[in-house]
Amino acid sequence: MAAVFTPTKAARRGMGTLSQRRMVAGFLFVLPAVLFTVAMFIFPLLMTGWMSLHNWPLLGQATFLGIQNYVAMVQDSQFWASLWFTTQYTLLVTPPIFILAFLLALLVNSALRGIGIFRTIYFIPVVIGLGTSSLLWVWLLNDRVGILNGILLDLGWIQQPVIWLVDKNLAMTAIVVSIVWKTVGFSMILLLAGMQAVPDELYQAAEVDGASYWQRLWYILLPLLRSTFALALVLSVIGSYLAFDQFYIMTRGGPQNQTITAVYWIFNNSFTYYKLGYGAALSIGLLVILGLLSVLQLRVLRDDTTY
């Protein structure tokens, strides 16, 4: 018996069956992606979790604390205030992004010659770094040399230059406008992709049945866009919850610390107060909250449509 099995085993070790070789090949194909994910996501995540259990100063020795940082987080009124502020900001910035993105997507979803130019124009702000665009808006809004005040003054709409960033409401308005300008192109592209995936036959059939443009929009396009909406919404909400650059650069959390977002507070703890361990605990806390929010959104917008 042994004599019968031995060569087979050896052969298997050498080359393996076809399905085994395919498995190995498959593994090798996904290996780069796996390594990348492990190095760039899993490992940092585990490290963050580990750090969050320590008093971890930027300089000097770390000491183990257990869950003390998480206890501190629950009691940290500024963290919860920041989270609430971030929620308000998200609620404020999401509707204009979506309404505008949907309208733009409808506009550019056509086969007209040169339509690509418009798609590109609407998309260009997405390409600019958020830090760069925030700095750009700081100067656009400047009271002495800003073009926005210049235009409003020339139109006679205002008598004195508006100091946008010293009043909470004005500052929020300015930031929301700048972020809508910056990110609307991204949501537009996602929605456009969704629109183009809707089979033309459905429209044609509806047209034959005498459906108007609005009826086609309402009864065909919107329901079929549901899953695209869900994806775009999750991405946009996560992006808004992670808001930092625009507040750090445009308002510095001011006036009077009224615009400190959750990530801003994490940044302050980690890189201003040098409490890396506590910053890590806050990050894990935010991660959990965002995870729950995303699950919730995907549930609500779950798409069971088949066509």
Add this chain to the structure above:
Amino acid sequence: MQRIVKVWTGLLALLLLAACAAPVAAPGGEQAAGEPASGGVTISFWTRDSNQAQVRSLVDAWNASHENQIEITVIPASEYMTKVGASVGAGAPPDLMAVDLIYVPQFAAANQLTDITDLAKGLSYFDKLSPSHVRLATYDGKIFGLPFNAEGSYLIYNKGLFEQAGLDPENPPKTWGEIADAAAKIRALGEDIYGFYFSGACAGCNAFTFAPLIWANGGDVLSEDGTVATLADPSVAGALALYSQMWADGLIPPGAQADTGTDFANAFTTGKIGMAGTGAFAINNIKTNFPEIDFGATFLPGQEGGASSFAGGDSIAIPAGSKYPQEAFEFIQWATSEEVQLEYYAKLNNLPVRTDLAENEYFAQDSRLTTAAEAMAIGRTPYSIVYNQLFNDANGPWLKMIQTAVFDGKVEEAVNTAQEEFTKILAGQ
């Protein structure tokens, strides 16, 4: 249709990748002409970007004349502490580093620097080095760094506007009252001309230009050893009241309230600002880029006279774990020598780090540089291992105090809150 989607998806992926690529640190210094001399070692040296031009010319000069070579890495100032912290954590610190002097107590307290007490005290000019730098580099009676780059804050004023307003441009304000008077007269010159400027949303800027008003008046913000907050000192409320009154009278441009520091150096160069607190760096900038502005420099005063300054700049220190501490100190010694201080500091309009060289042949041509150098010599710097949290934090108690007092006019409330918050932070250190 599908192709369009594909193209866009591909483009999107590219963009995301591009967005993820982190800004790359500035390239290292260029090697001096020719091959590095054989036999010498290469010392890694980190510095922040704020004064990189000066540091590069200095290091190039060293590399051209010495066997041991220095390789600079320039790091953005805002990321400096994080990078150094990370490198220390990874067990690979640079052999030598220049660091904002306010951070030295924190580094020393965390045992991250090499004790250079004996070497430093062995320098013949040790007692001539910028006193503020040396004070902040001293921890537990030991010395961990020496001055490398000096800044002193002072009051800059526009002589043209002084003359137009009927003020004597050669006799700048010497008290708080005179500052307010001059500001009011200059404000009267025109709708877009203002008497005074400060960056109302910039914490660090105001440590640099506002705190000296308190010191010049005999007050302080922290006790000598940096463990007790002293904001209840009447000088603090007094200086805040000066700003608050000027703000209420409309002598300061409204935009100052929103300025996070982006306009700190620029506001005065518009030629429409009468006075502002600034540093030595401004002299060279205005002379080169705004030659049409005739300006003077004077000390930041107290209520009834006196003078003070924030002594800023960088200290140079040898991190614990440096591979070449001995060689690194040779560079420090060379950089603080009289010849280098004159040829590579004073001659290039940079302040010498030695008080005995404040008056020199190069500064003799421009009394404003001498004023800045003297300001640095009499200058002070708060000593604290939580400096950043107290004074530099844009959301911290220092800036909040100034904003509440100046823009809301609530001086007393501002001081009381800040005193409480300072005390809380100092207790938790």
